[in-house]
Structure formats: structure tokens, C-alpha cells
Amino acid sequence: MLNWLRRTLFASKPDVRLTRRATRFLRGKYDSALTSDNNRRHWANADGLSANAANSPEVRRILRNRARYEVANNSYARGIVLTLANDIVGTGPRLQLLTEDAEANRQIERAFNQWAKAVGLAEKLRTLRMAQTQDGETFAILISNPRVETDVQLDLRLVEAEQVTTPDLRWNDARAIDGIVFDAAGNPIEYHVLREHPGGGHSFVKDYDRIPADAVLHLFRVDRPGQSRGIPDITPALPLFAMLRDYSLATLDAAKAAAYYAGIIYTDAPPHGETEAVEPLDPIELDRNTLLTMPGGWKMAQLHAEQPTGTYAEFKREVLNEIARCLNMPFNIAAGNSASYNYASGRLDHQTYFKSIRIDQSRIETIVLDRILAAWFDEAVLVDGLLPSGLGPIAEWPHQWFWDGHEHVDPQKEANAQATRLASHTTTLADEYARKGQDWEAQLRQRAKELQLMSELGLAVASPTSSAPTEDDADVDQDEETPVSAE
Template sequence: MLTWLKRLTGPRALTRLQSVRRLPGWLRGRYDAATTTDNNARHWRAADGLSANAANSPDVRRILRNRARYEVANNSYARGIVLTLANDIVGTGPRLQMLTGDAAANRRIEQAFQQWARSVRLAERLRTIRQACAVDGESFAILTNNENRPDAIRLDLRVIEADLVTTPDLHLKPDDHVDGIRFDSYGNPTSYCVLREHPGELHGRLEPRCDRIPAASMIHLFRADRPGQARGIPELTPALPLFAMLRDYSLATLDAAKAAAYFAGIIYTDAPANGESDAVEPMDQIELERNALLTMPGGWKMSQLHAEHPSGTYSEFKREILNEIARCLNMPFNIAAANSAGYNYASGRLDHQTYFKSIRVEQSHLEAVVLDRILAAWLHEARLIPGLLPTGLRSPADGAHQWFWDGHEHVDPAKEANAQATRLASHTTTLADEYARRGLDWETQLRQRAKELTLMRDLGLSVAESLPRPEDEEDEPDDGETREEDVPTEA
């Protein structure tokens, strides 16, 4: 028995174990980010393993919403960033183009839908929805039947705040409920619980009442950053501490500048205690007048207070903070700050490419989650009105379509026009693509151009007279580069 134990615990057993650990199959890896030290323990203290819905609990989302709303309401940069983002994504509103194969039917549907969209202020509500996603993290809209509408189509869009979608007795509900939303076994929402009164009303009820809205009538727009995430958090969440830092630093810089501008000082004496100097009251204040000479008590001197705050770095600090704030929204600094003073032409265009690509992604998300749902509901109701839609369009699936958004103006229209002409001449693009870049329907534009040419011929005007004359000078270089012919030569 003792011999067997010595074989297991003796020096030879330890040597055999060490040799086994040196085999390739027993190699161990180490991540520096997974180690906890005295230096990083405080930084990683808040890291947790909660699920997406547990991390975004109702209390956490309520605190983030309130703080984001407060910052946007009181910070001009936060307000401008949110407004710029909504205006760039939505613009004046989307325009529908039907692709059913019947040109006359397409135009009739497009005109009818555009008239309805204008009457319900669809573009304005879409901008509100997008602003709510940035500030509240999510936005809800209910497809309702408004009997007070003046036209035949009663479809309307009611935008509600995220505070209204909640479950008052969530702790008593089964696991298929996430705050305000009920899901089926496949993870699809089946109904939403919408409060009748806002929780922040001054005269709200003690026992909140809610209505069950079916998922077919509810539009829920948010960005899911984690799998299984059911509710959204404000997109400004990473930037909220930075906004607070910017405001605090601005106030501190202002206080330092005011202290330097004011004529403030302190009187002191070099005489020892109980020395030969007049007695004065300690911590006493003296009112000073401008352009006046003062007499000091005997033995006392006066020294002005100087501001030691490094206000010279304020602009650099402000730029870096705004750059970091705008990064969580994929927005470049010159758009967030509305200031391109430090940019050249190439740098501005390079930064805008990432921003405009993000806008296209956002617009595609809006089309899939909001606009297609609205169009399907509008077609479903429009089919019931005699003569509004063509008889061949029996279901929304027959309504092949696409959406056009406002285009973004080029910094140098002349260069863009030349590039466009080159692409069309080399057959690397089409008129449909070029007009789509500007948010226009190519068929509508060509019909309008044909009308113009016809009218010009009737009035005896030639096309050449209406075209601008090409300039003889070449365009200036883009990035501040100097051409060889621009360099002055010695006489």
C-alpha cells in the first residue's frame, strides 16, 4: 500500500506529470484582457454577464432615456447632432416608385400614395421616429384607422413614446414577456402592451391601464446590438458622459475667463503678528469702482487674483470630445460641429463617405421596418376603394416597388457632372442609377425633359442656347496642390 502511494506522490510522479503538461495538447493560452490586476480592477468592476434583455432592464432604460432627453434639451451640440442625423436620413421624405409593369397604373398609385403621405405628414413623423431612436433608443408607431380623415383612405400613423410600451405587472407574467412585448415560441412579437396614460403625466392614475395592440398594427424601430435584444437603448448612451465633461469644462473655462476679467484681489501684509500695521477686519469685502485709485491701510498691500486655468487648450479639448461623441453615430466631426475649418477638400469627402454609407444603411432599415409595412397597409385599404388601384393588383406582393430618398449635393458640381458624363459614356452606369443618387425617378425626369424640349422647339429656342458654355480654364486643384504652371518663374 505504501509503495503504491509513493508512486503516485513521489518525485518521479511529479516529473511524469510535468512531462505530460509539456505536450502540445496541454498548452495553455493567456489573454491580458482576461486578467484582473490592481490597476484594472476598478475599470472592469461594472462588467457583467447579463443577457441583452436583463442588461436593458426597464429601470436602466428609463434612466438612460431621461438623461439623454435632458442632455439633448440643454446641450446645443446634442440637439444639433440629433436634428442633423434625422434630416440627413429622412430629408423631405421618401418617394415611392411602383414597378408593376403598367406605367399608367404605376403613376396612379404613386400619386395617390404621395397625396396620402403628404396629408398624414409622413416625412415629419419619420423624422420624429428617427430622433426618438437616437434619444430614446427606440420608437413605436401604431397603424390606426382615423375616421376623422378627410379623404377616402382612413389609414393613419400614431407615433408614441417608448415610455408607454411597458408591462405594469411584469414580474407576474410568464417568460414569454419582455417589458411591454409578448413573444411566441419562435421569438416573434405577438402583441404590445400600451399604457393609456403616459407615466410622466402630472395627473396620472395610480393603477395604470393598458391596451393590447397586435403586432400586425405596431411598428417597432430600434437597433439590435445583441442577439435576442427586444428593446433598444439610446444611441447617445456612450456619449452621455462626454457631453457632461464638455459642459463642465466649458463652465470651468468660462469661470476662469471671468476671474481674469474681473478686478479681484486680496490685501496682505508682510508685517509680523502684532507688528506695526493698521488693524483690518479679516475676510472683509471692499467694493471697487472702475478707473479709481485706492488707498490701503498702513502696512498693507494689494495683489490681484490671476486665473491659472489652461483655457488655451479649450478649443483642442472641445474638438476631441466632439469627435469622440459623434463617432458613436458614424458622424464625422465637421458635420457634428458644423465646422470644416480644419478640412481640405479630400479629407472632407473621405470622412463623408463613411457617413453617407451609414445613412444608406439607416434608410434601408427604415424601408424594411417602417415604409414597407405602411405601404402594405395602405395597399390593403386602397384596394377596397373602387377605381383607386388597377384591378390587376390583387395583393401587396404584386406591388413591386422601390423608395427614393433625397440625394446629397456634391461639393464641386462641375467635377461631379464631368464624372457622371464619363460614366454614362463608358456604359458603367445608367440614367436610373444617376438619378437615384439624387433621389429622383428617372422616368419622371425624362418625361419632364421631353416636355421641356417640345416647348423649346415650339418657342423657337435651340437646345445649344440653353446649355452653359464650357470654361477654358481648368479647375483648381482639390487638396491645395500646386500645379507646375502655377509656380512663378524668375524673369
């Protein structure tokens, strides 16, 4: 009776030993999560630090100094940084207002473009973008400059990353990161900017100004949630730059050693054999175009470059390709050499690069240009007659920015494609002109003036025609698989 009752009461209770055994056998695992003797050293530096802890002031200082050193001394690093800034910023952005008053739009655009030219906005934007690549971040302070030769005397003062810091930062201040103070929602409310650059030769710099966040532009790439300061864009490529330079110097040394008439003397005789005495490591000067006799029992051999110098070009290509990958830049732009490219592969590689540029330009518009425009409006409304009246609140004025377009490799093909898109109503003149970084209204007005003048002068106006694909175009398509000549 008792056995029956015990079986009835505990029939649903699982066997603990069986459950534990099943759990042990069903445990899943990832190969990348296992640590062995083979991968222990590779993952030794992996950590679980937060974004701000990983980008500590000391880490950012080391990366900044090393990136600046490579950009200053490595020709490829310098060219990559310059090319990226030139392709993103170009000759500078151009403002287009989209209010219903066309005349007011042109008046405001003209005034803003004059101010942008007076303060060198395009050059400062290129400097900001170069600093982001090699320093990781850059700052610009909106100031009033009485030397600006326009009615609006707004200006930008560029500040390097190490000058934005808090010397007396408390370690337990949860709402402050080195140089930046945040509110409860995570918005920056204050920046601390040293009055003197810490690398300017002063023994100790501690005086700083507290600048409101509304007057500071902070440009950097956010790679992790919660990240407040940036690291150089070329950080993953820094060891590769050093590797490339070391291999180039080693290849040069090997080639020089092979070019010089240098060698060693050696003997096959056993120790204490019958050979003439020779002082060890004693240099022998050789004259050019002469024959030389060796001491008895000794031979001479010339030094040769034994390392595979034939793979030098291939090694450089692979390393440069890896360096440029962290910037979404194709090899031929990073190297400045398209000898191994063909027409199709060149266009395919450039698609990713141009998309990255558009994303970068969009970030600059949001973080830098829109805030500059708002600050310029705030100053412009104080100048009598500079802005037209009756347009409503400035914050409601629609606008957009134009950047330099990218030239097509084959203008004839691009013109035919453009005519097809317009004829099929899959695009607009505004979009087509925007691809070239131009204002469609300004271009049409200019074209109307040209047509009117040509009519007054009695000049014939050629009607645009879209040409069908010819045999030459077919030949070009077939030649797209042929590498482009180095010439």
C-alpha cells in the same frame, strides 16, 4: 522478471506529474483578462448580463431621461439629433412602383403620395428617428383616422418608449419582455401600450391595451443578439456632453474673474508681526479708475485665470469629435463648422457618414415603410376605383423608395464624372437619378415636355458637352490640400 513485466505493461502510461507541470507552463493568457490593482476600478462595472437583462426597464428609464435632458439643454446635442434626422429622412421617401403597366404605376404612386402628405408621413418619420437617437426606440401604431382627407384613412399614432410596458409582468414569463410578448420562434405577437403616459401627472397608471404586432412598428437599433428593447444612440456620449458643458462654464467663470477687478490682500510678515489689524474675509469695495492704499504691512494682488484657456477650442473639438463618433457623424457636421477642413478630407469623412445614412434608410424601408405600404394597400383595395385592376396580387408588385440626394461640393466635377459613367455604360439613368432622389421616368417625361415646348417656341436647345479638365480644375485639385477659409 517482474520488473521486466511491469515496464512492458506500463510503458505507454504518461507521468502524471510531468503532464500537470507541462500544462501549468503552457497555459496561455490575455493581458485584457488579467485583473490588477491598476485596472480593477476600470472594469468594476463589467458584467455578463444578457441583452434584455442589461437593458432592464430601470436602466432604459435612466438613460432615456438623461439623454432627453442633454438634448433639451445642450445646443450641440440638439443640433446633432436634428441634423441626423434631417439627413436620413429629409423631405420624406417617395414610392416608385416597377410593374409593367406604367400608367398604373403613376396612378398608384400619385394616390400614395397624396395620402403620405395628408398624414404628414415625412414629419412623423423624422420624429421617429429623433426619438431613436435620444430615447433608444420608438413605436408607431397603425390606426384608422376619419379625419384624414383621403379615401384611405390609415394613419400612424406615435407612442413614446415608456408607454410600452407591462405593469403586471410576471418575472418567470420567458416569452415576455417588458411591453412585448413573443411566440416560440421569437417573433413579437403582442404589444402592451399604456392608455395614459406614465409621466402625464397621473399618480398610478396600470391600464393598458393589448395590440397585435401586425399593427405596431418598433424602430430601434439591435446591437446584441436577442435584444428586444433599445437604448439611446447617444448613450456613450452622455458623459461627454456633461463634461463639455462643465468645462465651458469653468472657462467662462475664469474669464469673468480675470475681467473683473477682483483680488486679495496678503502680507509677507510673520505671525504677530508688525502689521495693522485687518478683519479676515472682510470685502473691500473698489471704485473704478481709483488708486487704493493698503493697511500697513499688507499688499494687494489681482486674481488671474490660471487654467489654460488657450486650449479651450481644441478641447471642444476633440470632445465633439468623440461624441459624434458613436453616430458615424463627421466632426464638421456635428459642430456645424468646416473651417479646419479641406476639400479632400471633407469628402473622405462624408463617405462613411453617407454610407451609414444609406444603411439607416434601408432599415427604415424594411421595418417601417414596407409595412406601411402593405397596410395602405389593404385599405386601398376596399376603395372602388382607387387601384387599377389586372395587376395581380399586391404582394408581388415590385417597388422601391427614393430619398433625398446629397449635393456634390463641386457640381462641375460631378457632371463630368456622370457623363463619363454614362458614356462608358458603367451606370444607368435610373442609378444617376436615384443618387439625387428622383424618379428617372418622371424626369425624362418632364424633359421631353420641355424639349417639345422649346421646339414649338423656336428656342434653341443647347447640346450637352463634357468638358475636359482645365487649368482651373487642376488648381482646384492642388488646392484640395489647403484648408478651407472660415469665411
